[in-house]
Amino acid sequence: MNKQITDTLNRVHNALMPKTADLTFLLSLKTKEEQQILFRFADQVRQKHCGKGILLRGIIEFSNRCANPCPYCGLSFHNHSLSRYQLSKNEILDTVDRLHHQKIRTVILQSGEDPQMDPDWLADVIRSIRARFEMAITLSVGEKSLETYRCWKKAGADRYLLKIETASRSIYDSLHPGMNFSKRILCLKNLTKLGYQVGCGNMIGLIGQTTATIARDIQFFKKMDFDMIAIGPFIPHSKTPHGQEKPGDPELVLRTLALTRIVTKNSHLPSTTALASFGNDLKNQGFLAGANVLMLNFTPPSVLKDYDIYPGRKYTYLDENDSSSSLHAWADSLNRIIDYSIGNSLKSATTQTVNQQYI
Ligand code: SF4
Numbered sequence: 001m002n003k004q005i006t007d008t009l010n011r012v013h014n015a016l017m018p019k020t021a022d023l024t025f026l027l028s029l030k031t032k033e034e035q036q037i038l039f040r041f042a043d044q045v046r047q048k049h050c051g052k053g054i055l056l057r058g059i060i061e062f063s064n065r066c067a068n069p070c071p072y073c074g075l076s077f078h079n080h081s082l083s084r085y086q087l088s089k090n091e092i093l094d095t096v097d098r099l100h101h102q103k104i105r106t107v108i109l110q111s112g113e114d115p116q117m118d119p120d121w122l123a124d125v126i127r128s129i130r131a132r133f134e135m136a137i138t139l140s141v142g143e144k145s146l147e148t149y150r151c152w153k154k155a156g157a158d159r160y161l162l163k164i165e166t167a168s169r170s171i172y173d174s175l176h177p178g179m180n181f182s183k184r185i186l187c188l189k190n191l192t193k194l195g196y197q198v199g200c201g202n203m204i205g206l207i208g209q210t211t212a213t214i215a216r217d218i219q220f221f222k223k224m225d226f227d228m229i230a231i232g233p234f235i236p237h238s239k240t241p242h243g244q245e246k247p248g249d250p251e252l253v254l255r256t257l258a259l260t261r262i263v264t265k266n267s268h269l270p271s272t273t274a275l276a277s278f279g280n281d282l283k284n285q286g287f288l289a290g291a292n293v294l295m296l297n298f299t300p301p302s303v304l305k306d307y308d309i310y311p312g313r314k315y316t317y318l319d320e321n322d323s324s325s326s327l328h329a330w331a332d333s334l335n336r337i338i339d340y341s342i343g344n345s346l347k348s349a350t351t352q353t354v355n356q357q358y359i
């Protein structure tokens with residue numbers, strides 16, 4: 001069996017596009033020993049293409065307003081009991097200052113998908129961050145028009161996260177009434193053409209998902225050549241239509257993460273907050289199975305509980321009182337180092353230069 005696993009891993013690693021059958025075989029590995037072969041292979045690929053560093057990203061969840069119906073998400077309009085908020089420009093800038101002070105050189109501005117949010121207001125926030133701080137700005141605010149994406153790019157945004165959750169059109173459409181798979185793809189393509197470093201990702205544990213559909217998610221990541229990919233488990237939220245469903249299997253998340261590393265080689269992959277919510281051990285295992293990015297949460301405590309996307313979130317913090325030595329000791333325990341660089345995409349710069357012409 002071990003030889004079959006190693007042979008399949010080599011085929012998947014060397015293929016221009018790995019076969020679905022090979023990916024489903026590896027996604028179905030069950031025993032600890034079998035999975036360790038996969039994780040060690042992914043760890044070597046991570047070491048070769050990304051090095052030893054763990055990149056830091058500081059996330060600010062600046063608004064929990066969302067008009068979308070995603071039935072698995074606590075921010076969806078299904079959750080009427082949620083108190084909605086949006087931080088002011090000054091609150092965001094103060095938080096970016098705190099994050100910058102901690103030597104974090106990427107800020108992620110994240111919110112639900114709010115059609116009422118004024119694009120010019122966010123452009124102004126981006127310009128103000130750009131004027132005061134030397135750092136990368138990542139946006140994660142959902143589907144917008146090409147013009148809006150262009151406006152934010154011109155204002156100084158560098159990166160954009162837009163998870164697809166599943167590359168299966170039928171699962172996507174069944175989970176997102178009123179939304180459109182083709183529009184999601186178009187948004188991802190527009191972001192790429194505009195020269196953003198683009199992040200995508202999927203969720204493990206969706207209704208209707210199988211190892212074959214997850215295999216096709218990984219093939220989709222490879223085909224789209226994303227700069228960043230976030231893979232996390234579904235965690236049921238009692239105030240949503242899927243509140244009684246089973247959570248995603250964290251070990252399947254790890255296998256998906258490891259295979260995504262092996263297939264995409266140098267995409268930035270976080271060990272996600274959702275995975276960490278199953279325990280610190282799972283977060284650490286993510287870093288031993290191909291991850292190279294740590295997300296640190298800087299959302300102000302006054303609104304943190306209202307960013308109630310799923311229950312039991314285990315944020316990783318680094319506040320004024322934290323000594324960064326604990327972070328270094330943690331990285332050291334994984335035989336890794338903390339990387340304070342800006343952490344741009346490791347993909348070819350050529351595409352991004354060419355794409356600038358599209359703006
Ligand atoms: S997943 Fe995103 S778009 Fe969907 S309800 Fe949640 S915050 Fe809104």
